[in-house]
Amino acid sequence: MPDAVTLKTAGGRASGPSGPKPKRIISPRNIMLYGILFVAAAYYLLPLYVMMVTSLKGMPEIRLGNIFSPPVEITFEPWVKAWATACTGLNCDGLSRGFWNSVRITVPSVIISIAIASVNGYALANWRFKGSEVFFSILVVGAFIPYQVMIYPIVIVLREIGVYGSLTGLIIVHSIFGMPILTLLFRNYFASLPQELFKAARIDGAGFWQIFLKIMLPMSLPIFVVAMILQVTGIWNDFLFGVVFTRPEYYPMTVQLNNIVNSVQGVKEYNVNMAATILTGLVPLVVYFVSGRLFVRGIAAGAVKG
Amino acid sequence: MTGQAKAGRPNQLLRNLNSKIASIPMILTALVIFLGGTTWTVVYSFTNSKLLPRLSFVGLEQYRRLWAAPRWIVSIENLAIYGVLSLIFSLVIGFVLAALMDQKIRFENTFRTIFLYPFALSFIVTGLVWQWILNPEFGIQSVIRSLGWTSFSFNPLYTPEIVIYGILIAALWQGTGLVMCLMLAGLRGIDEDIWKAARVDGIPMWKTYLFIVIPMMRPVFITTLVIIASGIVKVYDLVVAQTSGGPGIASEVPAKYVFDYMFLAQNLGQGFAASTMMLLTVAIIIIPWAYLEFGGRKRA
Numbered sequence: 001m002p003d004a005v006t007l008k009t010a011g012g013r014a015s016g017p018s019g020p021k022p023k024r025i026i027s028p029r030n031i032m033l034y035g036i037l038f039v040a041a042a043y044y045l046l047p048l049y050v051m052m053v054t055s056l057k058g059m060p061e062i063r064l065g066n067i068f069s070p071p072v073e074i075t076f077e078p079w080v081k082a083w084a085t086a087c088t089g090l091n092c093d094g095l096s097r098g099f100w101n102s103v104r105i106t107v108p109s110v111i112i113s114i115a116i117a118s119v120n121g122y123a124l125a126n127w128r129f130k131g132s133e134v135f136f137s138i139l140v141v142g143a144f145i146p147y148q149v150m151i152y153p154i155v156i157v158l159r160e161i162g163v164y165g166s167l168t169g170l171i172i173v174h175s176i177f178g179m180p181i182l183t184l185l186f187r188n189y190f191a192s193l194p195q196e197l198f199k200a201a202r203i204d205g206a207g208f209w210q211i212f213l214k215i216m217l218p219m220s221l222p223i224f225v226v227a228m229i230l231q232v233t234g235i236w237n238d239f240l241f242g243v244v245f246t247r248p249e250y251y252p253m254t255v256q257l258n259n260i261v262n263s264v265q266g267v268k269e270y271n272v273n274m275a276a277t278i279l280t281g282l283v284p285l286v287v288y289f290v291s292g293r294l295f296v297r298g299i300a301a302g303a304v305k306g
Numbered sequence: 307m308t309g310q311a312k313a314g315r316p317n318q319l320l321r322n323l324n325s326k327i328a329s330i331p332m333i334l335t336a337l338v339i340f341l342g343g344t345t346w347t348v349v350y351s352f353t354n355s356k357l358l359p360r361l362s363f364v365g366l367e368q369y370r371r372l373w374a375a376p377r378w379i380v381s382i383e384n385l386a387i388y389g390v391l392s393l394i395f396s397l398v399i400g401f402v403l404a405a406l407m408d409q410k411i412r413f414e415n416t417f418r419t420i421f422l423y424p425f426a427l428s429f430i431v432t433g434l435v436w437q438w439i440l441n442p443e444f445g446i447q448s449v450i451r452s453l454g455w456t457s458f459s460f461n462p463l464y465t466p467e468i469v470i471y472g473i474l475i476a477a478l479w480q481g482t483g484l485v486m487c488l489m490l491a492g493l494r495g496i497d498e499d500i501w502k503a504a505r506v507d508g509i510p511m512w513k514t515y516l517f518i519v520i521p522m523m524r525p526v527f528i529t530t531l532v533i534i535a536s537g538i539v540k541v542y543d544l545v546v547a548q549t550s551g552g553p554g555i556a557s558e559v560p561a562k563y564v565f566d567y568m569f570l571a572q573n574l575g576q577g578f579a580a581s582t583m584m585l586l587t588v589a590i591i592i593i594p595w596a597y598l599e600f601g602g603r604k605r606a
Contacts, residue, residue: 033406033409033411034411036406037403037406037407037411037417040403040421041417041420041421043479044420044421044423044424044479044483045420046439047424047435047436047439047479048423050435050438050439051435051438054438062444063444066444066448066449066452067438067439067441067444067445067446067449068449116331116332119328120328120329120331120332122328123324123325123326123328123329124329127322127324127325127328128325129321129322129325129326129329132325132329135329135332135333135336135337136332136336138336138337138340138341139332139335139336139340141340141592141596142335142336142339142340142341142344144536144588144592145340145344145585145588146539146540146561146581146584146585146588147540148540148561148564148565148577148580148581148584149343149344149347149348149581149582149584149585150339150340150343150344150347151568151581152346152347152350152359152568152574152577152578153339153342153343153346153347154339154343156359157338157339175331176335176339179331179332179335183332207324208324208325208328209324233426236428237427237428237429237430237431238428239428239429239430239542239543239546239547240542240543240565243565244565244569254428254430254431254543257430257431257434258430258434258546258547261434261437261547262547262550270438270441270444273434273438274435274438277431277434277435280428280430280431281426281427281428281431284426284427284428285423285426285427287426288422288423288426289419289423292415292419295422295426296418296422296487
């Protein structure tokens, strides 16, 4: 009997409250929490899923089934058609034309806008001159002006220079409108670098360009990547400037996509449309998934404009 | 300083010359495009320019015609409904998602990646996907009807009264991830000790959020508000892709009005007047904010 008593007390002490209360993984709170998060995640993923599934079905299957059901017979024909033979107006060479136009627009625009903005941000951070902050303030406030207000004057300016309707004109426009946010990004970054570095280089006799190329550039790779992510997605996704400033043969991918999907003539081929939509979204999506945390940093930087 | 000593006393304009050269694109953009272009449009909004811009002033005639046009009124109404609702919903949804993500959950990165990816997509892609999902013949409506609820009706894109809500759904899908990210960054900036103090005092979690954390995040909320609001005024691509302004003129927005009058209807004066109204709307949002943010800080 005494043995049993001691055993009981000993057992009671061992299972009694000692140390922190272990967290239960399945608690009502956690079920609620993860439940909401999973439902939200499903809602956000749904359109991507529907796009994928629709693009892999044949038209007869789409007419019969519902948009959420997975394809019974997977076909890649819509993708091929969207890329190579879908028609916009008289051209029937698919989205490939728009894709290459977008590449030819995005690559030089990204390079030029970043080159201008990085040098400019560096000048604003380290080589201020009288009035530099005034111009910068106008630039940043200008970022909030609706594009519609400035479009027509730009059309006139581009027409005067003789580049209205060409890829060059559009590249200039992208460089202009990328300037406020990029300049802000680079200015803040260069201002956050230790001033001693700059001063030491000055004492050693280095000039404007020398300091920029040999000291600032090697230290600012991350911010260049952030700027690139911001610009590649921004310019690739642009629609308004593409419509306004180029002729149909130079239309970027987004404009061509809209023309293919929303054309009124012919039978609607929903699978081809969805394949074309995914193809257009593919570039920014790849940039997004590859860049991960840097993308978040880029939009956070973009968000603090003004 | 060294440069100055070497060259003697240089011209004031040549001081810091490289920096000025580097700033030429910015100065040109700021003065010619942003200041000059805006002024130009505002000035020409008082003329009766048709196919080409002409300086023959007609006073406020274009504005009178603008506010008499049913299509403009519809555009403004749509913008108001869309604007107010997307502000409220994106702030609420964004904040709730951020608060949930802030509970030290597992797979945080996965969830964030999922919530944010629509933001990487263009409005055109967004509009076209939701056009397909909301398609009455094949989309949500037909799926739910095929499940047996045959009288179910959800067809926003072809119903003039509710078409703007169809656009709102798509816009929220695209943009709430960004709001969530900004809010999450704000929540992470809140001192851990505040949470501990609130817990010691026995304040329930929702009260801590509502009365302590949210007031502390005021700057984040204001920044987010300004970003969403200036995006709302610009909304254009989404409408073009999803409904092209239809059915009829039911989902027109001001930005589309401007574009159509400038480049399709060749009635430049109307386009200029409409775009000046857009500028005015943005100014009403931005100026008080800039005044509070920057004017207040300087005085403090």
